[in-house]
Amino acid sequence: MIRVKLRAWTASFRYPTFQSGHQPTLPVPPPSTIQGILSAAKGEPVYLTELPYVGYIFRSEGKGLDLEKIYALGKVETDIMRREFLYNAELYLYLPDEWAEQFRRPRYQLLLGRSSDVATVEEIKEVRLKEREAPVGGTVLPLNLGVSGVVHALVVEYDYSVTPRKARLVRPFVVLPFPRGKAPRLKLPYDEELGVGVYLHRWRE
Secondary structure (H helix, E strand, O other): OEEEEEEEEEEOOEOOOOOOOEEOEOOOOOHHHHHHHHHHHHOOOOOHHHOOOEEEEEEOOEEEEEEEEEOOOOOOOOEEEEEEEEEEEEEEEEEOHHHHHHHHOOOOOEEOOOOOOEEEEEEEEEOOOEEEEEEOOOEEEEHHHOOOOEEEEEEEEEEOOOOOOEEEEEEEEEEEOOOOOOOOEEEEEEEOOOOEEOOEEOOOO
């Protein structure tokens, strides 16, 4: 297994089906963002349901609020959108070894949300994670693990064979920010450097 560390100045993950003049951000990326990053690195559509496993941990140093002008087609006036963003963001991906080469030379820009949220690869390293009871967070978890938290229906992957793209798989998840105090605990592979357990999603099973 390898761990790929990405860093970006900003990140923004849209709330599903949220439509208003204020656009909040999820505290962690949905699985579809991970699909987009892997697809950009490889240079072709990647489907998470075809991977043996994928895990991820996200953390940032805080949240800010940006103002954007929205120019709608056919309208002279503009609208102002208040959009939340996360700053000094880090994303750790846990992937099969063969993904190391894709991230050494990614084909396209790696994005943590919008086109302005450009990420760079800081580190690719082999890791061996031992299973133990550990705090969890900075990721999304399936409901059947029994962890309490905010639940969202999130897109796991999009179908890129059609235009416009369509959601191919949607699942409910508990969305957990990175733990900075008391946190749920589960028996999971443990990353000693980050101090958290890593849930490995296996969507093809």
